[in-house]
Amino acid sequence: MRSLGIRPNQVTFVGVLTACSHVGLVEDGLQLYRTMETEHGIVPTIEHCSCVVDLLARAGCLNAAEGFINKMAFDPDIVVWKTLLAACKTHGNVEVGKRAAENILKIDPSSSAAHVLLCNIYASTGSWEQVARLRGLMKQRGIKKVPGQSWIEFKDRIHVFVAEDILHPEREKIYTILEELWLQMLDAGYRPFQK
Template sequence: FARTVFNEMESPNLASWNTIIAGVASCSNANEAMSLFSEMGDRELIPDGLTVRSLLCACTSPLSLYQGMQIHSYIIKKGFYSNVPVCNAILQHQAGELFRLFSLMLASQTKPDHITFNDVMGACAAMASLEMGTQLHCYIMKTGLALDVFVMNGLMDMYVKCGSLGSARELFNFMEDPDVVSWSSLIVGYAQFGCGEEALKLFRRMRSSGVRPNHVTLVGVLTACSHVGLVEEGLQLYRIMQNEYGIIPTRERRSCVVDLLARAGRVHEAEDFINQMAFDDDIVVWKSLLASCKTHGNVDVGKRAAENILKIDPTNSAALVLLCNIYASSGKWEEVARLMGSMKERGVRKVPGQSWIEIQTKIHASGNDISGN
């Protein structure tokens, strides 16, 4: 019925094409979706991120692998890699292909090795598919690879990225001789999920056990200190990592210091640190500083942070929205109106968010860009 209505439209717009392609994609009809896409091009309509995402979702069958590769090539050619929903769809498509290949491998009686398992665990982690990851863990236990540190680290990383810290800790406790990857993976997991005290306890145990921390450990420790507000301890550990362990501070590690200072409300120190380290072209550190300025209501530093973000990316909607919120919280309504007007003139609009959820081993995506809500 929807197709009949669509065919009767004299001049369907982009929204109409996206709706019909999304409908066809929901039935995994890759051939029809590609046919519509081709017809859309004949009418000189330019596809957007939603069009491309729907086409990828249509190519979920092993029989539509070629069409999926065609769409992937189109994405590369047209520069859609800056579109987050499209990137997520690529990730889902590639992870799905990996799961299917692994199933075919098992069905053909081919024995997977530790590299195979780590690739599949990486896909589980990327899709946050805990149920699939748990099934894989059970299979690994039957193969005799459960004592392989490489495989165990992959499993632990998968559990951490799926948010199952309890399972990750059980695996860690089961390991006879955890290496630096094992320690760091769990420390980072605790830090990322707000268990800063646990992360720091584990780091102290790591040092006392004689395992040398690496750059990943440093990121985890600084994140932990940031989340629990231990600014001075974080700065001290940052210096220890450089002086005692010879870990060279990269942009990522320095951005952790910016976050550490900014979260604690020390936004002026964070701004000085950015300027001293000469990475004022790094959009991530300025975004971190801007977000903290909103939390702590610092208009002046927030304005400078937003200006630096817009120098790097003039169409960055998140920076403008955050700056609007800072002005609004401070009662600067004239500035809010001016900024909103500027956004409208430049055609800048807020990019909608997207969420993923696993229901009965299937990954479902939702968000304004998909549902239109």
């Protein structure tokens, strides 16, 4: 962009910071963030800060991500805390995960995502008593896990799906096609990620 004389804008930086996060270029992403205002005159927004949290959290720098959140010029929103909490599950960090969940619950006390992710963190570390305590608390408060949904628009009609959906009228055709796609992916050399 610079060689073409095109000035980056706020959206450009969201895209570049997100790309750095997804490919693990932590130092490059942090350097870009630091130069946004000084070299490009772009004041960072909450979206840019969310990208930096994601950048650090994906890389496993959970304490640095939490420190960044605590020093942000904005009040952290639920998205920022959920980003950190999800990374805590991935990296098995119970302590930072608890603090992230607590902050989510301050913003939205009925957040099923915070409860479920924290349960998953406890389970991944073998803290079964904590899992049972948290599940009991969810039951007591009437908090239920909301299933994830996907949707597709086809011929001016929106089709909504949930995990293991058995209600869609064309489910047999859909699962047959998905199975065929899965086999084609395997034939093409795809190997599912395994720990």
